[in-house]
Amino acid sequence: MPLSREKIAATAIRLADTHGLDGLSLRKIAKELGVGPMRLYDYVINRSELLDLMVDVVHARIAEVDQHSEWRTTILAIAHATRAAALDHEWFSDLLGGRPHLGPHALAVGEATAAALSQAPGVRGIDDLQRALGALNAFIIGAVRREVTERRTTRSTGTDEAAFQASLGPYLTRMLNTGRYPTVARLVIDGAHLNAEETFNHNLTTVLDGITSRPRT
Amino acid sequence: MPLSREKIAATAIRLADTHGLDGLSLRKIAKELGVGPMRLYDYVINRSELLDLMVDVVHARIAEVDQHSEWRTTILAIAHATRAAALDHEWFSDLLGGRPHLGPHALAVGEATAAALSQAPGVRGIDDLQRALGALNAFIIGAVRREVTERRTTRSTGTDEAAFQASLGPYLTRMLNTGRYPTVARLVIDGAHLNAEETFNHNLTTVLDGITSRPRT
DNA sequence: GTATTCGTGGATACATCGTACGGTAGCGAG
DNA sequence: CTCGCTACCGTACGATGTATCCACGAATAC
Structure with missing residues (x-):
C-alpha cells in the first residue's frame, strides 16, 4: 500500500468530518489506510503537523475562488x-487562527x-493593509467559529424548540x-433566528465598510 | 482537604496558565490539590465541564469592567x-467561542x-442588535485568537530576527x-511590527464604525 | 552461490490520559 | 451497637501519541 502525505491527509479529513477532531487518532487513520500506525511517521512528523496539513488542504479549496477585477467582490x-x-469541515473552525497557516x-x-x-x-500603505487584514481575518475566524x-x-x-427546552432551556430559563x-433575555425570547448566511454577509459588509470608511492615515 | 468547584477551577487555571491546555490533566489538578483524581468528579461532570467552568471564571474578571453612561466607552x-x-490566560483564546458560554x-x-x-x-431593533453583537463578538474572538x-x-x-530566521524563516523565505x-512578501519583509494593543483598538474601532454607519433597517 | 547491508514495515512497549467501578473508613442517626 | 450514607481512594480499562526494536525481503558485493 503506497502512502503519501496527500493520502494520509485525505483520510484524516474524512475521519474528522465524520467524527470530529476528538474522534480522530493516528491509529484510526492508519487502520483506515490498512497500515500500521507508525507508518504515518514516515510522512508527517507528529499529529500537530498532520493537523496543519489538513488545514492547508482545506485552504486549497478556498484558493480556487476566482480573482475578480473588483477588490470587494x-x-x-x-x-x-x-x-x-x-x-463542510467543522473541525477547520477549531483550528483556524490557532496556528500560523503557512502551507502553500x-x-x-x-x-x-x-x-x-x-x-x-x-x-493607503502597508500599515493600513496590515491592520485591515487583521480586522478582516479576525472577523472571519470568529464568525465561522461562532457559527459552527x-x-x-x-x-x-435538538433542532426544535421542544428539544432545546428539554436540554439547555431549563438552566437558561x-x-x-x-x-x-x-x-x-429579550434576545433569547424575542429574537428571531436570523439566517446564518445573510448574517455573515451583513456583518462582513459591516467590517469592510468600517475598513473603507477610515480616515486616511 | 475540603474541595469545591472554585478551588478546582482555580488550580486548573493556574496549571493551564503555566503549561497550556495540552499540559492540563485531571490527574495533575488532583495531584496539585493533594487528592485522588476521582475526587474531582464529585464537583465536575467531566473534563469538558471543567473547561467551561474555567472560561466562566475568566469571564468573572471581564465582568468587573465598569458600566459607563456612554455605550462606546x-x-x-x-x-x-x-x-x-x-x-493573561492564553488557553482562554483557544476556548472562546468554541462552546456556548452560559455561565453566570x-x-x-x-x-x-x-x-x-x-x-x-x-x-434600531432586536435584529440589528443580534447582528451587531455577532459582528463584535466574532471580531473579538478572532482577534484575541490571532494575537495569542x-x-x-x-x-x-525566538523573539528576535536571528531566531526567526533559524527556525521558520528558511521555509518562508x-x-x-x-x-x-x-x-x-511585501508585508513580511517591509511590514513594521505594529503595536498589538493599538492594532486591536484600531480594528475594534473599525468594526464599531462599521456597525454604527449602517443604514437603518 | 553466499554473505552482508539496507530499506520497509509492523509489533511491542511505554507513559499518559479520562473515567468506570468497587471497596473501605469514618461519622452520624436511630 | 448497628446500619446507612458520604467521602475518598485504589484499581482497572480502553484509548492515545510516539519510541524502539526486530524481522523479512530485496539488493549489492564478493
Missing part, C-alpha cells in the same frame, strides 16, 4: 468560500486576500428569570 | 478587558455588551522567493 468570495469550507495553499489564500484588500479605499459552535449546539440539543440579564 | 472597556484576560459571569458579560450595544446609533497565536509563534521561534506571493 474578491474579498467577499474568499470570505464566503472560507465559511463554506468551515461548514494558505499562503495563496493570504496572497489573494492581501492583494485584493490593498486595492480598497482607505488602505451554534450548529453543534443545535445539533446536540432559570438564569434569565433572575432578572439579571434583561437584554439577553 | 463600555464596549471598548469590555473588549479590552477580554483581550487582557486572553493575554459569561452571561453578565453578554448582558453588559448587549445592553451597551443596544444604545449604539444604527442599532502570534505570541506563541514568537515565543517558540523559500516560499516567498517563488514570487507567487508578492503582497504577502
Whole structure:
C-alpha cells in the first residue's frame, strides 16, 4: 500500500468530518489506510503537523475562488468560500487562527486576500493593509467559529424548540428569570433566528465598510 | 482537604496558565490539590465541564469592567478587558467561542455588551442588535485568537530576527522567493511590527464604525 | 552461490490520559 | 451497637501519541 502525505491527509479529513477532531487518532487513520500506525511517521512528523496539513488542504479549496477585477467582490468570495469550507469541515473552525497557516495553499489564500484588500479605499500603505487584514481575518475566524459552535449546539440539543427546552432551556430559563440579564433575555425570547448566511454577509459588509470608511492615515 | 468547584477551577487555571491546555490533566489538578483524581468528579461532570467552568471564571474578571453612561466607552472597556484576560490566560483564546458560554459571569458579560450595544446609533431593533453583537463578538474572538497565536509563534521561534530566521524563516523565505506571493512578501519583509494593543483598538474601532454607519433597517 | 547491508514495515512497549467501578473508613442517626 | 450514607481512594480499562526494536525481503558485493 503506497502512502503519501496527500493520502494520509485525505483520510484524516474524512475521519474528522465524520467524527470530529476528538474522534480522530493516528491509529484510526492508519487502520483506515490498512497500515500500521507508525507508518504515518514516515510522512508527517507528529499529529500537530498532520493537523496543519489538513488545514492547508482545506485552504486549497478556498484558493480556487476566482480573482475578480473588483477588490470587494474578491474579498467577499474568499470570505464566503472560507465559511463554506468551515461548514463542510467543522473541525477547520477549531483550528483556524490557532496556528500560523503557512502551507502553500494558505499562503495563496493570504496572497489573494492581501492583494485584493490593498486595492480598497482607505488602505493607503502597508500599515493600513496590515491592520485591515487583521480586522478582516479576525472577523472571519470568529464568525465561522461562532457559527459552527451554534450548529453543534443545535445539533446536540435538538433542532426544535421542544428539544432545546428539554436540554439547555431549563438552566437558561432559570438564569434569565433572575432578572439579571434583561437584554439577553429579550434576545433569547424575542429574537428571531436570523439566517446564518445573510448574517455573515451583513456583518462582513459591516467590517469592510468600517475598513473603507477610515480616515486616511 | 475540603474541595469545591472554585478551588478546582482555580488550580486548573493556574496549571493551564503555566503549561497550556495540552499540559492540563485531571490527574495533575488532583495531584496539585493533594487528592485522588476521582475526587474531582464529585464537583465536575467531566473534563469538558471543567473547561467551561474555567472560561466562566475568566469571564468573572471581564465582568468587573465598569458600566459607563456612554455605550462606546463600555464596549471598548469590555473588549479590552477580554483581550487582557486572553493575554493573561492564553488557553482562554483557544476556548472562546468554541462552546456556548452560559455561565453566570459569561452571561453578565453578554448582558453588559448587549445592553451597551443596544444604545449604539444604527442599532434600531432586536435584529440589528443580534447582528451587531455577532459582528463584535466574532471580531473579538478572532482577534484575541490571532494575537495569542502570534505570541506563541514568537515565543517558540525566538523573539528576535536571528531566531526567526533559524527556525521558520528558511521555509518562508523559500516560499516567498517563488514570487507567487508578492503582497504577502511585501508585508513580511517591509511590514513594521505594529503595536498589538493599538492594532486591536484600531480594528475594534473599525468594526464599531462599521456597525454604527449602517443604514437603518 | 553466499554473505552482508539496507530499506520497509509492523509489533511491542511505554507513559499518559479520562473515567468506570468497587471497596473501605469514618461519622452520624436511630 | 448497628446500619446507612458520604467521602475518598485504589484499581482497572480502553484509548492515545510516539519510541524502539526486530524481522523479512530485496539488493549489492564478493
